[in-house]
Amino acid sequence: MTGFYLHPNSEQEIIDTSEEDIIVTNHKGIIVKASKISGKYYDIDPTQLLGRSVYDLEKEGVFSPAITPLVLKKQKKVVLVQTTPNGQKVLITGIPFFNESNEIEYVISYSYEVSELLIIEDYLKELKHEMKMAKEELTLLRKKNLKIEGVVVENRSTRRAYESARKAAPIDVPVVIYGEHGTGKTTLAKTIHNESARSDGPFIIVDCETIPEALFEQKLFGMGNEKIGLLSLANRGTLFLKGIDKLAPHLQAMIARTLQEKKYMPLYAKEEMPLDVRVISSSEIQLNELPSFQKDLFYMLHIVPIELKPLRERKQDLSYLIPIYLQQFSLKHKIECSLRDDVYNHLLDLHWLNNHYELMNVIERLVVQSTSAIISMEDLPTEYRLPMEHGRYHVELEGSSLPIILERVEKEVLFNAQERYRTTTEIAKYLGISQPTVVRKLQKYGEEED
Known part of the structure; x- marks a missing residue:
């Protein structure tokens, strides 16, 4: 029978169970309880876990990654696959326990070793459906080239970008495309693929921003005997890492290692798979300006950098x-x-x-x-x-001084920009002023409205 108690003075007590791997941490990430088998996956005696910080254990490579910080951040149950120091894969579930103030007091995590014979139904149902759809799409992609519509190359900077793309397309090297959201990075990536030696192969998009971190490795490498992941679907084609700047550092390191070794291991498989893909990536920010971006991955991806200017700079x-x-x-x-x-x-x-x-x-x-x-x-x-009349801003001049007129126009422009843009940062960018100035002026005119 399992004994499990959360008394204020029992932080050194080990949970009385030999059947389950259970670890309890407090809101500071300190391990306060551990079951008798908790250390077996990490080659550590459970008594040595008590009092340790999960943040320190993560830095030491014992917990990779630690689940407590994710539970504290998301304020809800988290499930992920963890790699132990000896290379084992364990399925970790972290559950928050809230106090009377609705704050997380403890995080309870339990784990199971995952083998080839273990079927995780909640994961596989979703995965099999997605892989079936991806297989059907892959069959279609292999039969015909992707159709590119709406490509306009009139502006000088756009011509330069597409000339660089066409020059790089036949050469099987990585390309990174820079540009703001919506500037056509995916379209340019498809153009490079279509004009490459891999044009008969698939073009597979990996959306680095929307795929959950806990599922990223599974979706990329594949899982179980079927070994169907995005890498296998992209075989002999192009892998487009969309929004690579949004990827967590530990996942960046995983991709860098995979590209360096040119092979990968599907989850819970025994055989490594060869990697044969051409990598194109996109980013809204220059990767060398991101302090947390992995340097080795930067040098692998940044062979042919291409920049797409925003539409406001491409009038033609x-x-x-x-x-x-x-x-x-x-x-x-x-x-x-x-x-x-x-x-x-x-x-x-x-x-x-x-x-x-x-x-x-x-x-x-x-x-x-x-x-x-x-x-x-x-x-x-x-x-x-904007309030206009005959092509000019319409301003009521009668009985007003110049400062009042200018303030009236400024207020109208700010309120119009506020209706159009979602954030004060975007408003500031549009108006060519600082973000604190936008906040201050909106507060000023908002108070006048009240």
Whole structure:
């Protein structure tokens, strides 16, 4: 029978069980209880775990990774696969215990050794379904090239980026594409793939930002006898590491090791698999400016760097994209419409902080919401409209001094920008002022409204 007590004065007591691997840590990450078999996976006597910090044990490579910090961060149950110092894989479940103030007082974790014969139903049901869909997609990808639509190369910087891409495409080397969200990094990556010697192979996207850390290794390497993971699906094709700058450092190290060794081991498999992929990655930030980014991975990926400028710096591209998207959505919704010249010129002057995604959204909204076949300034969404009259800002001058007029215009511009952009950082970028200035002015004008 298992005895399990959380008394204030029992921190040195070992949980009385020989059947389960249970460890209890407090909110500071200190181990306060451990069962009799808790150290067997780590070659440590359980009494030596008591009083130790999980943060120190993680640094020493005993817990890789530690589960308590993740539970404290996410404030909920966490499940992950942990690698022990002797190379074993164990399934760890961490559960938070809250006190009367609804704060985590303890984290209880329990673990099981995972073997080839152990089937984790919750993982495999999801995995098998996803792998089935990926197999079907892979079959289609092998039969035909990916279709690239909406590529406009008019701006000088865009031409330079695509020239670099086409030059690098036939050479089987890594490429890293830099650019803000929505600048067309995935489209450029597909173009490189299509013009490479691997064009008949698959183009597999690994979204480094959206795949949960606990599942990343499983989805990348595959699991069990089927050994189907994103690496195996990308075999003899291109692996696109989308948003590599969002990947945790320990996962960066794992990818660097895999690329260096050119082989990998699916989870719970006995045989290593050869790695035959061309790697393209993307990042919103220059990787050498990220202090936490693994240097060895940086030097592996940063062979051919290509930068895509934002749309606000590519007026020539923008001038072509606006009518292209207008035609595209007109055909899609079977609505024939056109833009007035002042609307077209106004769209050219906007900043488009979310680039293609934002531009496409606004054009589609104009097509489906316009009240006539000719789209006017009145059809623009409010947040994209400034108070204008005959092409000039309309300001009431009668009986007002210049400071009052300027303040009135500033207030109107700020409120319009606030409707359009989600954060004060984006507003500051759009208006060309500092973020603290934006916060201060919004607070000032907000108080006046009250």
